[in-house]
Amino acid sequence: MLKTGRSLAAAAGLALCAAAGFAAPASAQDTIKVGILHSLSGTMAISETTLKDVMLMLIEEQNKKGGVLGKKLEPVVVDPASNWPLFAEKARELLTKDKVAAVFGCWTSVSRKSVLPVFEELNGLLFYPVQYEGEESSRNVFYTGAAPNQQAIPAVDYLAEKEGVKRWVLAGTDYVYPRTTNKILETYLKSKGVKSEDIMINYTPFGHSDWQNIVADVKKFGSAGKKTAVVSTINGDANVPFYKELGNQGIKAQDIPVVAFSVGEEELAGIDTKPLVGHLAAWNYFQSIDTAENADFIKKWQTFTKNDKRVTNDPMEAHYIGFNMWVKAVEKAGTTAPDAVIDSIVGVSVPNLTGGYSAMMPNHHITKPVLIGEVQENGQFETVSKTPGLVVGDEWSDFLPDSKDLIADWRAPMSCGNFNVKTGKCGGKGS
């Protein structure tokens, strides 16, 4: 019942916002519009609705502080409904009709790829908050989530060093993010001397629910006398039955640990975590991080959602960082014009929630610490390893043959997303 009340209140709030926008065109000129492009229905609603809420919260906060450049911010929320072509349509609508200064949105890589041409054509700004497979750098996109070297590779290093893992199962959902990440990991592991018979790769369809024989296969693979671990890029809904099956078949974290790149606090909310204690996840943020900034953020979030059980997660922190970077860059540039913001945002550094600062790099990726956490009984993660410094997002992986010579630098005079250091020319893969 509480929930209905909340969504009603939210709807009423939105309606009020919209009404204000229409009723008083004079005041509308004094606001800066910010687009929020997250699915509120369809399969991705489970993850993306939260990000819409966190953006509304951040904008409300900023308005309490007096807005940006003396103007109030006005959120424009659209629902692309987990429908990839609709993402492009809605992005166009935001940029041309609503004339938003920046867009915060997308979750899946396929939705990002679908809006990419729109943002490049109309010269908009997109802040993308989710960990992804890399192999991309656009002048108009800021990647505030982790690149593979900020998540996957440190996780594998942790398992190899601390747990002595010698055999690897790379399990993923069958689409671009897991396939690219696994390709990078496979090359990386082989460069570390892991033999091909010690790597097992498995792909499953979206929403796969019957994991019995795959889990049994993992068990079989793990009985070759060498320490085995599972690196999971399984995405979305399929995780719950996967972890349930692991628990049921008695695969304990002490024997075969599973490290996941797409399972956070939000996903664990739907599972009984007792059998999963000790399984791992690699992120750049955990709710359990004990810093004053994080405590403040969690408190604000739970007050905003009027629910003291709501959890926070990594993409939320990415939006927090991205939004603050944008505010700072706009204030530095003195305008919201995209070209000016693109020039001023590089080098902007804002506090993250894990007790440090994140900076926007010339390749439009940010610096972050990498954390490895173990699942606890209460559905939270306990940090067991943290990189000593910040890791710079590497857009073009060094472990893929056709991208290892590429770099991105959007500062003048290079201003290129795929500069080939071998040939000294801008262009190549992804152009």
Add this chain to the structure above:
Amino acid sequence: MHRVLSWLLAALIAVATPAFAADLDPLVRALGTGTYADTEKALAKLAETGDTAAVPVIEALQTGDLHVRKADGAVVVARKAGNGVALTDPLTGAALGEADRSAVEKIKINNSLRRSISAALGALTLMSPNPQTRRQAADAVFKSRDVNALEALDTALAKETDEGVRRAMFQARAAVVLNSSAPDADKIAAVETLKARGDRDALALLNAAANSGGAEVKAVAERAIASVEQRLALWGAAQNLWYGLSLGSVLLLAAIGLAVTFGVMGVINMAHGEMVMIGAYATFLVQEVFRTFAPGLFDLSILVALPVAFLASGAVGVAIERSVIRWLYGRPLETLLATWGLSLALQQAVRSIFGPTNREVGAPSWMSGAFELGGLTITYGRLWIVVFAFLVFAALLVALRKTAFGLNIRAVTQNRSMASAMGIRTARVDALTFGLGSGIAGLAGVALSQIDNVSPNLGQGYIIDSFMVVVFGGVGNLWGTLVGALALGSVNKFLEPYAGAVLGKILVLIFIILFIQRRPRGLFALKGRAVEA
């Protein structure tokens, strides 16, 4: 009397504690200093003493109850009591009063510590008076292969009387020997012991032995591996059969409601999956009630959820039939579009009410875990779902064949006007039949909530599979649905190891398309005039 006893007890503790507390106290205190590695070192020292007094300390560390008191750095057991925590001494169990939760800091453990803890507990509890604890201890030593435990193991073996525990200890000893620098003859004997055990865990140890031992050990180990692998391959086939049966039963549950609405009534109900979802959410609500009012009876929640889910989905089904479908009989295309719209509406309604995130549906204790049957691992959850699927199928069969209501349903679907002329209220029968189909989908939802995630999208994953089963089995034939579900489940599971999950699904679809080309009416086609109606 009571007072005298407690005095006596206190006196005993006072006398007894210094004897061992003196040596263990600094070791226990060391658990609470510094990093994981420091805790691990302290734990190793504690385990080395071989003093069983350390067992409760290590157990508290395992359950996460061991804390450091910030004021003086003492290691204490802190358990929740009221708003704060109640402190006890980890060694003596003596109460140390209550404290605020922020006054103590939990001693964190990671995977490597968890392993050391079970190894330490294993070595220390081998002599426990409880045979079950001894068995667990032996299994823990088997896993840890800790060479230091060999001595304790030998002492325990000499005294052990229980046959099962003895065997477990013997196997544990073999595992330890293979890991040690024992002479080759001992190792060969150990290999034989493990060969007799013959499961995956033994295989892992044998593989390790074959990679590291001397030439003779290696040869014996390799022979043992071959024999164990052969045995496991046989069991693997049986395991695949079980997986097929288990997937088949899930398909059966999802499809059987559709066999009524689509098969018997001929309504293409795209909202069928949402009936399953409503059943799952009904389970969630029932469990919430149990969690709030009767947490002790949680194990019964699933049984209570069954009728609730049936009625909830059934009621929604009747409402849909009365409001939408009855205007569309005989217009399949419109029915398809209308029910598809309904399915989207129901999904969004649930999303607005319960939120887009997954809801946690817990498993009762009798549905969690697994047991070994020879070389088979059978999870209780799946076993009950198989049983449940067949029970629902049998109940539906009886309801349709043996009850007056079933007779009415069959009469109306075979010849509506004649049934109406005989005084059967056909409109009412239509509504109830649709309600029955939906209610059964709700029952499926209860079962699926145990293996899948309870989210608004739950039903979508099953709608295609359900239609596939009903069409493949033969529309209008319940037995066809049964055979269809089991056949598709088994084929899928046999293909998966070779083709992978994605390609396996595609192959099954191609197979069905080809099959339907040859036999458009499915496996068990209805014959006679009913087909043309």
